[in-house]
Amino acid sequence: MTQVMLNALVVGTTYALIALGITIIFSIMKVVNFAHGQLYMIGGFVVYYFNVVFGLPFWFGLVMSFLIVGLLGVAMELFLFRPVMLRVKREEVTMLLAMGTAVFLESLALIVFGEKQRGVPPIATGIVELFGARLPTGRIVVIVVAAMLIAALMAFIGYTKTGRALRAMAQDREATALQGVNLKWLSAMGFGLGTGLAGLSGGLLVAIFAVHTGAGTAISIKAFLMIMIGGAGVLSGAILGGFVLGFLESVGYALLPGSLTFLIIFLIVICFLIVRPNGIMGKPWG
Amino acid sequence: MSAQFSIRDLAVSYGRVRAVKGVSLTAGEGQIISLIGANGAGKSSILRAITGLTAPESGEIWFDGERIDGKGPDQIVARGVAMVPEGRRIFPFMSVRDNLLMGAYRRKDNAGVASDLEGILTRFPRLRERIRQQAGSLSGGEQQMVALGRALMSKPRLLLLDEPSLGIAPIIVREIARFITSINRDNGVSVILVEQNSRMALKLSSHSYVLETGKIALSGPSHELAENDDVRRAYLGG
Ligand SMILES: Nc1ncnc2c1ncn2[C@@H]1O[C@H](COP(=O)(O)OP(=O)(O)O)[C@@H](O)[C@H]1O
Ligand SMILES: [Mg+2]
Numbered sequence: 001m002t003q004v005m006l007n008a009l010v011v012g013t014t015y016a017l018i019a020l021g022i023t024i025i026f027s028i029m030k031v032v033n034f035a036h037g038q039l040y041m042i043g044g045f046v047v048y049y050f051n052v053v054f055g056l057p058f059w060f061g062l063v064m065s066f067l068i069v070g071l072l073g074v075a076m077e078l079f080l081f082r083p084v085m086l087r088v089k090r091e092e093v094t095m096l097l098a099m100g101t102a103v104f105l106e107s108l109a110l111i112v113f114g115e116k117q118r119g120v121p122p123i124a125t126g127i128v129e130l131f132g133a134r135l136p137t138g139r140i141v142v143i144v145v146a147a148m149l150i151a152a153l154m155a156f157i158g159y160t161k162t163g164r165a166l167r168a169m170a171q172d173r174e175a176t177a178l179q180g181v182n183l184k185w186l187s188a189m190g191f192g193l194g195t196g197l198a199g200l201s202g203g204l205l206v207a208i209f210a211v212h213t214g215a216g217t218a219i220s221i222k223a224f225l226m227i228m229i230g231g232a233g234v235l236s237g238a239i240l241g242g243f244v245l246g247f248l249e250s251v252g253y254a255l256l257p258g259s260l261t262f263l264i265i266f267l268i269v270i271c272f273l274i275v276r277p278n279g280i281m282g283k284p285w286g
Numbered sequence: 287m288s289a290q291f292s293i294r295d296l297a298v299s300y301g302r303v304r305a306v307k308g309v310s311l312t313a314g315e316g317q318i319i320s321l322i323g324a325n326g327a328g329k330s331s332i333l334r335a336i337t338g339l340t341a342p343e344s345g346e347i348w349f350d351g352e353r354i355d356g357k358g359p360d361q362i363v364a365r366g367v368a369m370v371p372e373g374r375r376i377f378p379f380m381s382v383r384d385n386l387l388m389g390a391y392r393r394k395d396n397a398g399v400a401s402d403l404e405g406i407l408t409r410f411p412r413l414r415e416r417i418r419q420q421a422g423s424l425s426g427g428e429q430q431m432v433a434l435g436r437a438l439m440s441k442p443r444l445l446l447l448d449e450p451s452l453g454i455a456p457i458i459v460r461e462i463a464r465f466i467t468s469i470n471r472d473n474g475v476s477v478i479l480v481e482q483n484s485r486m487a488l489k490l491s492s493h494s495y496v497l498e499t500g501k502i503a504l505s506g507p508s509h510e511l512a513e514n515d516d517v518r519r520a521y522l523g524g
Contacts, residue, residue: 161391168377168388174339175375180363180392180440 002133004254010139010208012246013146014201018219019226019238020153021197025073027170027233028190031081031094035102036198037219042109043069043199044211048118058123062203069199070192076101077191082184102220109213119210142204149200150239157235166190170233225269231279240280290315290476291444296345298331305331307500308345313444313493318470318477320487320508322521323497329480330372332497333446336478337369338362349444364392368442372449374433378422382413385421385432389439399439406435409465427458434465444476445469451483459486466490484521488512496521 018040025033033039043065050061084097124137157163168176169186177183202211202219222245227233230241248268252261276282289312298306306328313319321329334340336347338359347355354362368389377385386406390399407414410431416424421432430450437445447466451459463486469475481487488494488508496504496517504517511517 161387164380164384164388165391167380167384171377171379172375174359175371175377176388177339177359178337178363178369178371178375179388179436180360182358182360 002131003135004250006130006133006135006139007254008243008247008250010143010246011250012243013143013150014205014242015222015226015246016150016239016242017146017197017201017204018223019230019242020150020235021194021201022223023194023227023230023233023235023238024157024166024197025191025194026227028166028187029077029081029085029094030091031085031098032224032227032232033194034095034098034220034224035076035105035216036195036223037221038102038105038109038216039069039072039195039198040202040205040219041211041213041216042072042105043202044206044215045109045113045118045213046199047203047206048120048211051120052118058120058207061120062200065199065203066196069202070196072199073195074188074192076195077188081191082187102216106213106216109216113213115213117210117212118206120206123207138207142207146201146204149197153197154235162186162189166193225265227279228273229269229279231282234279234281237279237281244280289313290350291478292348293332293336294346294348296332296335296347297343298328298335298340299343305500306335306342309497309500309502311495311502311505313476313478315443316470316474316476317493318466318479318491320479320481320491320494321497322481322484322487322494323503325482326499327497328500329497330448331500333369333371333448333478333480336362336446337367360392363440366441366443367446368437368440368444369446370430370433370437370448370450372452374426374429376421376429376432376436379420381418382421382424382432383417386413386435386439389436392440398441402439402441406438409468410435427454427461430454430458430462431465434462438469438473438475442475444478446478446480448480449482450479451481451486459483463490484517488522 018036022033022036025031046065046068047058047061050056050064051058080097080101081094085094122138124141126137127134128137128140157166165176165181165186169181169183173183226241226245227238229244230237248265249261252264292312294310296306296309309332321332323329331340335342338357342355345355346353349365349367354365377388386403393399412428413431413435416428421429424432434450450462466477466479467490470477479487479491488511491508494505494508494511495502496511504511
């Protein structure tokens, strides 16, 4: 059981990172980024290319996964979401736009990256014994790095001037503009931060699980599940949602035949949402 | 000598609704002017046009010898204009401290920001007691203090106030009135005060404009308007 718990921790920390990214985008743009999983997948390929194809260090690839997928997000905000949101106010439109982007990115990835599963050499060797369970060192490294990234992100949002402005923008865009904030720049930056986190989680997880172009869809759905569990728009809820889903999934896979796990998770989430439609921490973040 | 701030023939429309139909006004440096008028007269629309939240349909807005209409809010705020919007619009899920610091977003002088924050907390001791609380949990009057403090944190030279007394207990209205007078006198900030509380507006300002359905119906020194029979009947209750 300790083994399962440690696994849940690996999955939970990276899921939390994914959920934080989609939450930031949702908070500042009121857009559910259904392309989040596809950006995650691209992050995985970025690390694969830098590490395996170009022979550069894994960590360099990881930084690039954040930057490249982040810039991709900035472009998405500037050239897709902003022009559309200026013309139409209906929420369904941005949802459809996000879904369309997901399909587009996945098809593009298939052309560019091919359909082969790609992985990277182990980032650390050896086995660590923890509480009587045996865990590959690589997984421990992933947990630690993901936890540090989450802490760094929370510090950025909570204690820097830009982080404060992002929180303000999530609450009241006009009032934020009245403080001298350039909303155009900050929206694009916030969107890029959110997608960059998707890229980063994909890049980090490629160290454990291989990546393939179809990996995004499941992650997009899971990211959506996590914010439904945690409460849309709340950072602490995103972290919680990530861990809850990571835990349910790890326990489910350990105890149940493969395909049953997510069926049961969906049932649990539906029942939970009937009781608490706003998720565990449902309120706007700040 | 040209005025520090002036509006020439401003028009603002929302689709087919013409909210402001050719308004001109001026404010000299260090002056408090007031804009009074019934609900829907177009007062907020004028302020929103000045700060760039609403694009004017036509007309010119000048500040410090520069034309500012057509610029974005961030550009206008950077030039020294701050606004306390209608309904306060504080950030409800942010601490009082973070709300106040948001006002200093564009400032780089950290020491100056810290001392200005201290100054605001000294002026409003109630905010010091609640500095870590979420601003949304404060009373209406306290929220108005947060909104005023936030606006001041940008070190404005022109402050626009949209109905600061609305929905606030009379004792706090007096505190806010004293505050407006003191920032004008001590910091030399020019103020455009929009109020439905005409008595307060006429008392605090040196010059006033009476707005009716998007047009200036009357203007003049505030003490004269306060004596004017039409103004007394329409806005001061007899
Ligand atoms: N966002 C808007 N959309 C459409 N009409 C508006 C909007 N804002 C204000 N108006 C209209 O413009 C007119 C002036 O409103 P406003 O400037 O808010 O007046 P005041 O601040 O004096 O009460 C009113 O008729 C109001 O209904
Ligand atoms: Mg108004």
